[in-house]
Amino acid sequence: MKVLITGGSRGIGAACVRRFCMRGDRVAFLYRCDTEAAEVLAAETGAIAIRADVSDAVQAEDAVARAVRELGGLDVLVNNAGISQIKLFTELTDGDWRHMMGVHLDGAFFMTRAAAKRMIAQQSGKIVNIGSMWGKTGASCEVHYSTAKAGLRGMTMALAKELGPSHITVNCVEPGVIDTAMNAELDDATRQELCEQTPLCRMGRAEEVAAAVCFLASEEASFITGQILGVDGGFAI
DSSP: OEESSSSSSSHHHHHHHHHHHTTTTTEEEEESSOOOHHHHHHHHHHOOEEEEOSSHHHHHHHHHHHHHHHOOOOOOOOEEEOOOOOGGGGGOOOOHHHHHHIIIIIIHHHHHHHEEEEHHHHHOOEEEEEOOOHHHOOOTOOHHHHHHHHHHHHHHHHHHHGGGGGGGEEEEEEEEEESHHHHTTSSSSHHHHHHHHSSTOOOOOOHHHHHHHHHTTSSSGGTOOOOOEEEEETTTT
């Protein structure tokens, strides 16, 4: 399959790149600024690294077009690009809010719009959005992040209904507390508390999220669409 992954230079995105490549798929991934990490991953896996800001409509459209040219088509889109910020709601600026929505929601919209046109034309395709358990439960001091991830839930279900007649599946994976650079910024006490709140009593691994993504993008999941799959160790039960 021909696969395009956003936010692919590190964390969950990089784990997805590695897993799809190990499966023998042709893979391209987008990154915004970490050129060094992108080049290392591309050299390691053979995947194609494309620099683009998904929150910009023109860059997103151009990135999809380039991926289609270099891969020879597009079967799978993984909307993984994301940012995080911990901040009191009353201290959020307009810029904080717009940046969060721009990357998570605008980015998924721009990328999916560009990819869906091609998938509809070929009457097949798989789209996997990477949400978060905070989009289901909400997180204090992360109102804008939780809101953006909740929006991906709605986008997933609505698109599944609209694109289903074109034989395109749309699903969402919602990770819990995953051991990535994003969560490495948390202090030890907070990390320990989050582990204690997780029924499996540990943080998840990026590879475990990637396994779920690859499953939803496989033929084994061909009759699964509009679903929200939590990979959170039971945290959001």
